[in-house]
Amino acid sequence: MADAIDTGPRQQTLKALQGLRDIVLKGEVEAGERLSEVALSTRLDVSRTPLRTALQRLEQEGLVEAIASGGFAVRRFSRNDVIDAIELRGVLEGTAARLAAERGAPSAGLRQLAGVVAALDAVVAPGPENLDFGRYEELNGNFHATLAALSGSDIIRREIARVTGLPFASPNAFVNDQVDIPAFRQSLLLGQVQHKAILSAIEGREGARAEALAREHARLARQNLDLVLFDTSQLRHRVAALALMAG
Numbered sequence: 001m002a003d004a005i006d007t008g009p010r011q012q013t014l015k016a017l018q019g020l021r022d023i024v025l026k027g028e029v030e031a032g033e034r035l036s037e038v039a040l041s042t043r044l045d046v047s048r049t050p051l052r053t054a055l056q057r058l059e060q061e062g063l064v065e066a067i068a069s070g071g072f073a074v075r076r077f078s079r080n081d082v083i084d085a086i087e088l089r090g091v092l093e094g095t096a097a098r099l100a101a102e103r104g105a106p107s108a109g110l111r112q113l114a115g116v117v118a119a120l121d122a123v124v125a126p127g128p129e130n131l132d133f134g135r136y137e138e139l140n141g142n143f144h145a146t147l148a149a150l151s152g153s154d155i156i157r158r159e160i161a162r163v164t165g166l167p168f169a170s171p172n173a174f175v176n177d178q179v180d181i182p183a184f185r186q187s188l189l190l191g192q193v194q195h196k197a198i199l200s201a202i203e204g205r206e207g208a209r210a211e212a213l214a215r216e217h218a219r220l221a222r223q224n225l226d227l228v229l230f231d232t233s234q235l236r237h238r239v240a241a242l243a244l245m246a247g
Helices: 002-025 037-044 048-061 079-103 107-124 133-150 154-163 182-203 207-230 240-244
Strands: 064-066 072-074
Touching: 002 037, 002 048, 037 048, 048 064, 048 072, 079 133, 079 154, 079 182, 079 207, 107 133, 107 182, 133 154, 133 182, 182 207
Parallel strands: none
Antiparallel strands: 064 072
16 A cells, blocks of 8 residues: 555656656756746646655756755756766776676676677668667667676766766767768767777776776767867757757
8 A cells, every 4th residue: 555655756756857857958948047846847747846856856967956046947067067077977987897897797797788789780780871870879878788787886887877867978968860960970880899899808807998998988979079069060959958058
């Protein structure tokens, strides 16, 4: 009976969290703008109690911040904030790869990672002009989640999940909606080369190499960030989450 009573509030909080995160990450609310609990409660069809819980969760994730007048506002990120978040993901994933190699990843986990890499090979095989971006995004997410799990450390896995919750630090931050940009297509092919090298280093128990490769792999996001920000054709508008970025 207790479980049945608890299900409703949990579902309401999850609904509020997913809805709020979607609103923020799609840039539907401008950076620095105060979030109206009344309006959001109506829009998401949830009461204000689970909405406040969801806002507190987004504050922990770093997407919103408490303001002096009360309530929360969408957080504004500088270019350095974005770069630091990408760099931090690289450090954490590098540590995960090193631990997986040094501690010896379980055979089942290695088979899972190898399966993801093989599936990615099939996606990139047709060449950059014929990439299935949706399938690549799915498998790329699986690769990074599996890598985090192979570390054998719940602490590392949780911290990776936290930092990748920031939209521009996600491994898929610059995969979506870039199908007509050759430079992005080429970066995904390079990413797959790095995926295979990371797997090889972990299998070979080469901790330092695995760490260096994973950190270098994260820098692809930095490369694509610069392409988005400095390209004259306004590519940054195709990455909705960058609406949170100042300047």
